[in-house]
Amino acid sequence: MLTDSPAAISLKPRILIADDSRIVRATLIKHIEGMFEFREALDGEQAWEALLIDPSIRVVISDLTMPKLDGYGLLKRIRASKISRIRNMPVVVVSGSDEQAERDRAKAAGATDLITKGIGTGQLLSRLDILSKLVSTQNEFERGLEALVNSSDTGDHVELPSPQEWALRAEDMRSSAVRQNRNFVILNACIGLKHPELDAYPASPPPSVINAIGQLLHRTVRQTDCVARTGDNEFTIATGSIHFDSARNFAERVCRAIANANLVKDGQLAMIASCGVVSITECGAAASAEMLDVMRQMARERxxxxLQNAITGVIGAEEEDLLKQGGSLPGIAAVQVLNDVQDKAADLSIDLATLLRWIKEGRQDQVLLHINKLSAELKPLLDLLVSRHKV
Structure with a gap:
């Protein structure tokens, strides 16, 4: 007779609730108990300690104003952590207001989502369920990659369609999407290695790593999709009947999983996984016979x-424009590899110095792209200067 062992029991996802208000914590617990496990922290320091010792935590819900370490400080520690499990942890910020300035500041600090304290149970549960599942999927992808790389049967050959076979299948998918007025998306993933002391183009990962990524992509994509190895260190995926945001989310999870998986033994090197994404709606002016080639080239260039900017994450039209103008990507859920390797959090003074240099160089258009991101951070300084002037 079979009996349930502790390992066989399916545990509910665990949510960490960080808030110095007992009433707020009790209200949130009332919303989520039954569907999630929970752990409480009275301030940011307690929340940070809980994250370090409890690997079962899937999502953090944090207040912004707490003693010892506030929500912004906690976010900064999380996003600068050496531990990928913590660094990529979804953080939902709880706010007492719905002001856009506070929302923008929380997003810029690394918040995954922002909710108000009067949020309904159904909406909260839905958001937490999505976030916890994304974490689980990413963790499974990482473990699968590591297992494939370390397995003895990972050879030099990956059974994927050839680029020619991929093109034929992708064109059928594209034509069908046009006839049925559905979406069609191409994703191109480029893989590289980056050393913190080298500014040159990223190096090539070991063949075993590339092969493992190809095998896992083949197992992960839907049967209706098509993935092929289209370069030494790149893969191209064609997918139809999918919302563009869903395609981006899938690409983001794949990129993060590749970068976070323990695939490279040299501690000085970091994995980069950059994915260019193109939807059929971007190429409406292209002739039907040329549209697939146009989309594929756009995805690859992105x-x-x-990859050249050492960014792990998704590059779409907006991200491409910003990078070509010399800007950064404040809105992208990406991992900056140099920050990961050197373990440095984003520094406001560096960003401000860069903006001042751009102004001197006459690059005002690039400066304006970042004004909104920094305005909330600079406001206290401006208020202090105004108050001293009045005195």
Whole structure:
């Protein structure tokens, strides 16, 4: 007779609730108990300690104003952590207001989502369920990659369609999407290695790593999709009947999983996974016979642009424009590899110095792209200067 062992029991996802208000914590617990496990922290320091010792935590819900370490400080520690499990942890910020300035500041600090204290149970549960599942999927992808790389049967050959076979299948998918008025998306993933002391183009990962990524992509994509190895260190995926945001989310999870998986033994090197994404709606002016080639080239150029900038994450039209103008990507859920390797959090003074240099160089258009991101951070300084002037 079979009996349930502790390992066989399916545990509910665990949510960490960080808030110095007992009433707020009790209200949130009332919303989520039954569907999630929970752990409480009275301030940011307690929340940070809980994250370090409890690997079962899937999502953090944090207040912004707490003693010892506030929500912004906690976010900064999380996003600068050496531990990928913590660094990529979804953080939902709880706010007492719905002001856009506070929302923008929380997003810029690394918040995944922002909710108000009067949020309904159904809406909260839905958001937490999505975030916890994304974490689980990413963790499974990482473990699968590591297992494939370390397995003895990972050879030099990956059973994926050839680029020619991929093109035929992708064209059928594209034509069908046009006839049925559905979406069609191409994703191009480029993989590289980056050393913190080298500014040159990223190096090539070991063949075993590339092969493992190809095998896992083949197992992960839907049967209706098509993935092929289209370069030494790149893969191209064609997918139809999918919302563009869903395609981006899938690409983001894949990129993060590749970068976070323990695939490289040299501690000085970091994995880069940049994915260019193109939807059929971007190429409406292209002739039907040429549209697939146009989309594929656009996706590849975007992926290479991200790789050259050492960015792990998704590069779409907006990200491409910003990078070509010399800007950064404040809105992208990406991992900056140099920050990961050197373990440095984003520094406001560096960003401000860069903006001042751009102004002197006459690059005002690039400066304006970042004004909104920094305005909330600079406001206290401006208020202090105004108050001293009045005195």
């Amino acid at each position: 992926a290479l642009l991200g």
